[in-house]
Amino acid sequence: xxxxxxxxxxxxxxxxxxxxxxxxxxxxxxxxxxxxxxxxxxxxxxxxxxxxxxxxxxxxxxxxxxxxxxxxxxxxxxxxxxxxxxxxxxxxxxxxxxxxxxxxxxxxxxxxxxxxxxxxxxxxxxxxxxxxxxxxxxxxxxxxxxxxxxxxxxxxxxxxxxxxxxxxxxxxxxxxxxxxxxxxxxxxxxxxxxxxxxxxxxxxxxxxxxxxxxxxxxxxxxxxxxxxxxxxxxxxxxxxxxxxxxxxxxxxxxxxxxxxxxx
Amino acid sequence: xxxxxxxxxxxxxxxxxxxxxxxxxxxxxxxxxxxxxxxxxxxxxxxxxxxxxxxxxxxxxxxxxxxxxxxxxxxxxxxxxxxxxxxxxxxxxxxxxxxxxxxxxxxxxxxxxxxxxxxxxxxxxxxxxxxxxxxxxxxxxxxxxxxxxxxxxxxxxxxxxxxxxxxxxxxxxxxxxxxxxxxxxxxxxxxxxxxxxxxxxxxxxxxxxxxxxxxxxxxxxxxxxxxxxxxxxxxxxxxxxxxxxxxxxxxxxxxxxxxxxxxxxxxxxxxxxxxxxxxxxxxxxxxxxxxxxxxxxxxxxxxxxxxxxxxxxxxxxxxxxxxxxxxxxxxxxxxxxxxxxxxxxxxxxxxxxxxxxxxxxxxxxxxxxxxxxxxxxxxxxxxxxxxxxxxxxxxxxxxxxxxxxxxxxxxxxxxxxxxxxxxxxxxxxxxx
Numbered sequence: 001x002x003x004x005x006x007x008x009x010x011x012x013x014x015x016x017x018x019x020x021x022x023x024x025x026x027x028x029x030x031x032x033x034x035x036x037x038x039x040x041x042x043x044x045x046x047x048x049x050x051x052x053x054x055x056x057x058x059x060x061x062x063x064x065x066x067x068x069x070x071x072x073x074x075x076x077x078x079x080x081x082x083x084x085x086x087x088x089x090x091x092x093x094x095x096x097x098x099x100x101x102x103x104x105x106x107x108x109x110x111x112x113x114x115x116x117x118x119x120x121x122x123x124x125x126x127x128x129x130x131x132x133x134x135x136x137x138x139x140x141x142x143x144x145x146x147x148x149x150x151x152x153x154x155x156x157x158x159x160x161x162x163x164x165x166x167x168x169x170x171x172x173x174x175x176x177x178x179x180x181x182x183x184x185x186x187x188x189x190x191x192x193x194x195x196x197x198x199x200x201x202x203x204x205x206x207x208x209x210x211x212x213x214x215x216x217x218x219x220x221x222x223x224x225x226x227x228x229x230x231x232x233x234x235x236x237x238x239x240x241x242x243x244x245x246x247x248x249x250x251x252x253x254x255x256x257x258x259x260x261x262x263x
Numbered sequence: 264x265x266x267x268x269x270x271x272x273x274x275x276x277x278x279x280x281x282x283x284x285x286x287x288x289x290x291x292x293x294x295x296x297x298x299x300x301x302x303x304x305x306x307x308x309x310x311x312x313x314x315x316x317x318x319x320x321x322x323x324x325x326x327x328x329x330x331x332x333x334x335x336x337x338x339x340x341x342x343x344x345x346x347x348x349x350x351x352x353x354x355x356x357x358x359x360x361x362x363x364x365x366x367x368x369x370x371x372x373x374x375x376x377x378x379x380x381x382x383x384x385x386x387x388x389x390x391x392x393x394x395x396x397x398x399x400x401x402x403x404x405x406x407x408x409x410x411x412x413x414x415x416x417x418x419x420x421x422x423x424x425x426x427x428x429x430x431x432x433x434x435x436x437x438x439x440x441x442x443x444x445x446x447x448x449x450x451x452x453x454x455x456x457x458x459x460x461x462x463x464x465x466x467x468x469x470x471x472x473x474x475x476x477x478x479x480x481x482x483x484x485x486x487x488x489x490x491x492x493x494x495x496x497x498x499x500x501x502x503x504x505x506x507x508x509x510x511x512x513x514x515x516x517x518x519x520x521x522x523x524x525x526x527x528x529x530x531x532x533x534x535x536x537x538x539x540x541x542x543x544x545x546x547x548x549x550x551x552x553x554x555x556x557x558x559x560x561x562x563x564x565x566x567x568x569x570x571x572x573x574x575x576x577x578x579x580x581x582x583x584x585x586x587x588x589x590x591x592x593x594x595x596x597x598x599x600x601x602x603x604x605x606x607x608x609x610x611x612x613x614x615x616x617x618x619x620x621x622x623x624x625x626x627x628x629x630x631x632x633x634x635x636x637x638x639x640x641x642x643x644x645x646x647x648x649x650x651x652x653x654x655x656x657x658x659x660x661x662x663x664x665x666x667x668x669x670x671x672x673x674x675x676x677x678x679x680x681x682x683x684x685x686x687x688x689x690x691x692x693x694x695x
Binding site for chain 2: 048049050051071072073075076077081082084087088089090091092093098099101102103105106109141158162
């Protein structure tokens with residue numbers, strides 16, 4: 001589904017990504033962990049098409065298409081969804097209205113008929129039920145005055161309605177208390193499907209207690225330096241990221257090294 | 264004095280017209296003022312950013328102040344389709360009452376101003392004579408309007424009655440008429456009366472109009488005043504609205520400028536009685552070469568009054584918006600509350616917005632806040648919307664409409680609010 005090959009990227013003249021390789025298959029969830037400044041958010045932003053990121057080398061193929069050639073809205077219409085680390089407040093734009101406009105823009109792009117308000121509300125009710133969230137967010141302006149937890153829940157709700165084939169969750173756990181974290185994680189788990197790939201970018205392991213990934217990658221200094229199974233996250237939690245700077249895999253104890261090399 | 268003002272002054276009627284003696288005296292005074300000072304120019308502080316070349320280009324002449332004959336059926340077709348169906352409807356054509364539609368609600372009286380002057384309707388003399396200050400060239404349009412006093416209408420709402428909605432549409436009868444229409448609306452609301460006045464200015468023909476609206480809102484009376492303007496790009500619309508509020512009265516103004524070539528609106532409320540509330544809201548959206556100048560002033564004369572000014576503006580193309588608000592809290596008007604907010608979005612490098620909030624306080628225990636901003640669209644929000652599938656154009660249109668929608672959302676009628684929001688979305692200027 002997604003192939004990232006030797007991706008190099010600059011932000012404001014500084015090289016942030018330095019040859020990142022990643023392959024994600026449909027149905028998989030990959031976690032990307034790493035210390036601050038490793039380039040985790042940069043990756044999400046580049047995949048979604050945010051301005052200000054200069055790709056200097058490498059390519060990103062999404063279902064065979066050159067993703068980097070597409071406008072942000074074309075990527076969305078092709079099925080890419082970024083759950084923002086900091087969802088943007090849009091005063092005056094009703095959440096339901098916005099989401100319906102977005103869904104209909106995507107449907108139009110794909111040559112599907114647009115949903116009228118009745119059909120859309122039916123869809124919304126169905127998704128709210130699946131996610132076990134109330135409808136109080138629907139009537140408010142997009143993210144305006146939302147708590148941190150509400151913003152993240154709204155991102156998951158948008159994801160449920162838009163049904164992307166590739167979802168990138170950028171530090172969706174940051175700033176959440178444990179209950180909000182559980183709600184968000186449950187939502188993500190309900191949206192797991194064999195046709196959908198997900199990349200979960202996180203700084204802490206705790207989200208992965210609730211969303212069990214197929215693979216865990218460690219991103220440090222612009223590259224993936226280790227890849228392992230779900231247990232790798234626990235190791236990181238235990239040992240921190242410092243060992244990466246102290247010689248990487250070679251510095252791990254035998255068991256951890258085995259885990260990293262043979263997930 | 265400008266050439267245009269000279270011409271207009273020469274064309275003023277030589278006698279003071281018909282009606283009661285006091286009305287003739289008013290016309291004389293207006294004519295005298297106008298002959299002496301003429302029209303405003305950029306030398307007048309309040310007209311610094313607004314020139315009158317659009318009027319020169321139209322080569323306007325004075326329209327006769329005697330009532331025009333009823334419009335022919337053909338010209339009735341030129342009246343704008345009403346924004347909403349509900350309410351009693353009065354169509355003004357070339358500044359005269361042309362057609363009234365619907366069942367007149369109990370307590371509501373609508374007369375042509377000429378008839379009202381002939382009948383010397385109670386309170387009319389006081390209202391007309393109360394118009395403050397026509398002095399100097401700054402108020403040249405008001406002086407001219409007073410010199411031509413006769414066309415227009417009187418609206419009267421009886422004490423304690425709710426007259427519902429009165430929809431007034433304004434239109435010109437023919438294309439490229441050289442006439443400068445002078446007309447006046449007098450609104451008398453007795454104590455405890457209630458009215459929603461919806462004014463609609465909408466082509467199809469470009470015209471030049473000089474309109475003065477005067478309203479006296481009695482004790483505990485309530486006036487909701489919606490002013491929707493979507494005129495052709497050659498239209499010149501000069502309006503002065505003078506509101507006097509008695510104790511416990513409420514005035515809510517919602518102005519929407521979506522069109523016009525040269526639009527100037529002076530809106531003044533005088534809070535004369537304690538506990539009066541005045542909420543003045545407006546949105547202006549302009550592109551092309553449109554010029555919209557809003558001047559809003561509130562005078563707090565009595566204690567315990569509340570005033571709010573809330574305006575949102577969007578300018579694209581080579582559009583220019585001028586916005587000046589002033590709140591003056593006079594001695595004795597203690598425990599007043601005054602809020603001013605004006606935010607603008609510039610969509611193009613050629614567009615210009617001049618905004619100036621003013622606040623003068625001469626009383627004690629006053630709560631006041633004011634702010635004015637001019638900025639660009641939030642690019643983070645544009646990206647956020649695009650990342651969900653909206654095109655860049657849709658995202659920008661939705662954001663700018665939402666910005667102005669904060670004004671239409673204040674309307675109490677959701678149907679009218681939705682109509683106006685949709686109209687704003689349709690005319691939203693493009694970026695660049």
